Amino acid sequence: xxxxxxxxxxxxxxxxxxxxxxxxxxxxxALRDIGLDIPRWRVLMCVVPxxxxxxxxxxxxxxxxxxxxxxxxxxxxxxxxxACAPRASDGRVTDVSLxxxxxxxxxRAWAVAKAIYERAFExxxxxxxxxxxxxxxxxxxxxxx
Numbered sequence: 126x127x128x129x130x131x132x133x134x135x136x137x138x139x140x141x142x143x144x145x146x147x148x149x150x151x152x153x154x155a156l157r158d159i160g161l162d163i164p165r166w167r168v169l170m171c172v173v174p175x176x177x178x179x180x181x182x183x184x185x186x187x188x189x190x191x192x193x194x195x196x197x198x199x200x201x202x203x204x205x206x207x208a209c210a211p212r213a214s215d216g217r218v219t220d221v222s223l224x225x226x227x228x229x230x231x232x233r234a235w236a237v238a239k240a241i242y243e244r245a246f247e248x249x250x251x252x253x254x255x256x257x258x259x260x261x262x263x264x265x266x267x268x269x270x
Contacts (some may be wrong), residue, residue, distance in 0.1 A: 141261075148241065155237040161230060164189070164197045165206065166238070169223070169231040172207065177220035179212065206230055 133139040149163060156166050167187035172178050184194035198221055201207045206227035212218040223231060246254060 137264075148245065151241045152238055155241065156234060159230075159233045159237060161234055164193075165201055165230070166234050168194075168197060168201060168207070168221070169227065169234050170238070172221055172223050172227070172231075174223055174228055174231065177210070177212075177222040179218045179220055180209075181218070183221060201227070 152166070153163055156162060161169075164187075167189070168183055171183045171186045180194055180198055181191060183189075183198070184191045187194065189197070198207060198209065202209050204226075205224055207221050208224050209219050209221055212220045249257075
């Protein structure tokens with residue numbers, strides 16, 4: 126495709142970013158209604174209940190810069206949503222886990238996000254969704270290599 130022939134609507138990354146942006150526009154006010162924001166939601170969804178995960182890994186999963194993620198997690202710790210501790214096997218790594226309050230917030234956030242997700246995928250079959258996930262995973266892997 127030459128630059129003069131470029132049509133954004135025929136470019137998959139246009140639709141990927143438009144879709145992600147629309148999802149965030151729907152999720153954001155619903156999260157606000159339950160006292161959360163997008164950065165906190167991303168952290169809550171990255172931390173598996175009953176497990177700890179490093180700050181660097183959360184930043185990678187949430188597509189955030191490490192210094193930004195550190196500030197978000199510090200605010201969440203002050204709010205009682207997460208607990209931070211040095212990793213037993215490597216004290217240089219800070220692990221994050223959900224507190225009881227964080228688990229409750231995660232549950233509320235998941236209910237909000239799931240409702241919007243279900244609405245978005247109501248006309249998409251399970252096999253189409255699985256194919257989409259596999260295709261996006263392949264594209265992601267290609268970009269990482």
